[in-house]
Amino acid sequence: MENRVADGNVERMQREGEDQLVVEGKVDWKGRKALKYKHGGMKVSLLIVAAFGMENMGTLSLAVNLVSYFNQNMHYELADAANMVTNYMGVSYMLSIVVALLADTWIGRYKAVVISGFFESLGLALLTIQAHKASIESPVCNVYVKGGGCEKVSGKLEAFLFIGLYLLAFGSAGVKASLPSHGADQFDERDPKEAMQMSNFFNCLFLGLCIGGAVSLTFNVYIENNNGWVWGFGISTAAIVFGTIIFALGLPLYRIHVARITNGIMEILQVYVAAIRNRNLPFPANPSQLYEIDKDKEAAVEIEYQPHTDIYRFLDKAAIQRNSDVEAENQKTPNPWKLCRVTQVENAKIILSMLPIFCCSIIMTLCLAQLQTFSIQQGSTMNTRIAKHFHIPPASIPIFPVVFLIIFVPFYDRICVPFLSRFTGISTGITHLQRIGVGLILSSLSMAVAAIIEVKRKGVARDNNMLDAFPVLQPLPLSIFWLSFQYFLFSIADMFTYVGLLEFFYSEAPKSLKSTSTCFLWCAMAVGYFLSSILVKIVNRATKNITASGGWLAGNNINRNHLNLFYWLLSILSLINFFVYLVVSKRYKYRPQHSAVTGGR
Incomplete structure (x- = not known):
């Protein structure tokens, strides 16, 4: 029994070690997870x-x-x-x-x-x-x-x-x-x-x-x-x-x-469309009231998170929630052309900030x-x-x-x-x-x-x-x-x-x-x-x-x-x-x- 437990611990440690060598979001040519010691570099x-x-x-x-x-x-x-x-x-x-x-x-x-x-x-x-x-x-x-x-x-x-x-x-x-x-x-x-x-x-x-x-x-x-x-x-x-x-x-x-399937440029366009649709909505008193997914509920799923910034505030309109948006959020089906995450809005701000550098x-x-x-x-x-x-x-x-x-x-x-x-x-x-x-x-x-x-x-x-x-x-x-x-x-x-x-x-x-x-x-x-x-x-x-x-x-x-x-x-x-x-x-x-x-x- 003790030997089986010890063997199980070794296997578990090997799996954990291999997980640390996995490159997130990358695969090899056969579709398997890419490994740092074997792929890339x-x-x-x-x-x-x-x-x-x-x-x-x-x-x-x-x-x-x-x-x-x-x-x-x-x-x-x-x-x-x-x-x-x-x-x-x-x-x-x-x-x-x-x-x-x-x-x-x-x-x-x-x-x-x-x-x-x-x-x-x-x-x-x-x-x-x-x-x-x-x-x-x-x-x-x-x-x-x-x-x-x-x-x-x-x-x-x-x-x-x-x-x-x-x-x-x-x-x-x-x-x-x-x-x-x-x-x-x-x-x-x-x-x-x-x-x-x-x-x-x-x-x-x-x-x-x-x-x-x-x-x-x-x-x-x-x-x-x-x-x-x-x-x-x-x-x-x-x-x-x-x-x-x-x-x-x-x-x-x-x-x-x-x-x-989804593309980042489309997500940027969604921010502008949502901001225009919500242009008449008032800003919330606290930026924390803007829409963002709950990271704690997204266990084991890697997500991107950007903190809110005060530049280009007009784009924040895309993250203002209506009552219908709150109901949709509870059902996990918010319309991305009407409501966008804060991170999505911040990404649009980053692209807009990079535009003058691009032009120069x-x-x-x-x-x-x-x-x-x-x-x-x-x-x-x-x-x-x-x-x-x-x-x-x-x-x-x-x-x-x-x-x-x-x-x-x-x-x-x-x-x-x-x-x-x-x-x-x-x-x-x-x-x-x-x-x-x-x-x-x-x-x-x-x-x-x-x-x-x-x-x-x-x-x-x-x-x-x-x-x-x-x-x-x-x-x-x-x-x-x-x-x-x-x-x-x-x-x-x-x-x-x-x-x-x-x-x-x-x-x-x-x-x-x-x-x-x-x-x-x-x-x-x-x-x-x-x-x-x-x-x-x-x-x-x-x-x-x-x-x-x-x-x-x-x-x-x-x-x-x-x-x-x-x-x-x-x-x-x-x-x-x-x-x-x-x-x-x-x-x-x-x-x-x-x-x-x-x-x-």
Whole structure:
């Protein structure tokens, strides 16, 4: 009898020990509870970093070089080519929020990445076929017609181009939407050690992007410019396929987030609908009278609980109970479109508080769009020789700051962050908002430097009577390395802002929006790209009667454009945006962390 009792105690202790190793809300690939010692962690997240790096390897060369493809191979005007690229990038980033919602509520993040990788590969394969057919069917264009360009591609070839391009946009959106949040799922925020590892993961994710980008900006761009776009698109296709396979191989080791039928965005909408419906109800004398579920009655069920705050009081109307609501509560069937929990209301307040930060990050993407479009065209007019028989493609100029980041990111993560933590007491060295602010001011400086470099470039063209030497028959006697200064500043800005925004959105978002929150960054970038296209058209229309070229950015001759003035405009807008950011970030209050509690504890 005593032996049986002892054996029972051992079994009970083993079960309790195993329960402590279970990761709440995560399962393995067979649907069983995920275990800390077996699933997730930093090692398996390296597969995710590698896959993200391969995705960037396949697509970054397109982001910086597609303008040349559209302008020189498909014969679109420069401004139209630039807008096509920014529209493509904008659609891709905007679609990320759609895929994130599907991943959260239906297919799950792992399946979303695999399916998106398939569509991304399909889009690139179609672009490969289109480039091959265009090289065969399009006539060689040697004579320039009135308007400064050859007849642009049309008909089936143009249709093929756009189908492939936007399949690529959809696939890239899915990977960007689901892969970072799936990586964050491999860590438990409630475990201090794993929470620190998650911060390291986001830095590693950026490092993976830099390494993949370095290969893309050198090898891929070289192939595109020297072996043709058929080979360029083909290699990008192979990179995406390989990256998807790398990611898929980690399935037995992943912690997989269970897709929910209800979605956090819908819960936020319910708060606004309920607040509008209850707008005429008086506030209770004590906030404790607002509706909240009884945690003590929710034994063994993990719930999220947020304390009431006094900001955005108009949203508290959603938690005011009517008599009918009290009766419904007793029956456990309150209508969520009429009555919301205090925690649900507080989550809506958090999202509303994050909105100004989201808006302030848009202008930075507007600046990035110019480095991927007009700056590449600047480089096409300059001396690209770096050795006696070697020329660097203009689209490869960002390689120098990227290589710097490959060295600097580990140094920042392993040396700077622990050093700063000693003084600030913050595990990440500086706060997420401080990191974002550093990036925003550096982006303004990068546009100012870009304007100064453009003045110098045009000055050299003027001194050598080469203002009308376009298309370029002979490069300007000015090294393309002058452009590296603007790329260098912006790359550092990107490191601070990119990682800062990812961490900020993921850590501050409500539990039900953890995965979708990483898409806030991509949505901000999407708006920035769309805004770039709109701004180019507005600037051209506003300046068409005050410049000989018909607008600051009109026509194909960049030597006759006023790109320097456009860069100064962006620098001023970025500086104004930074001061606005200082105001909104100072007013922002971080949400209480570790707000998930378990009933009965």
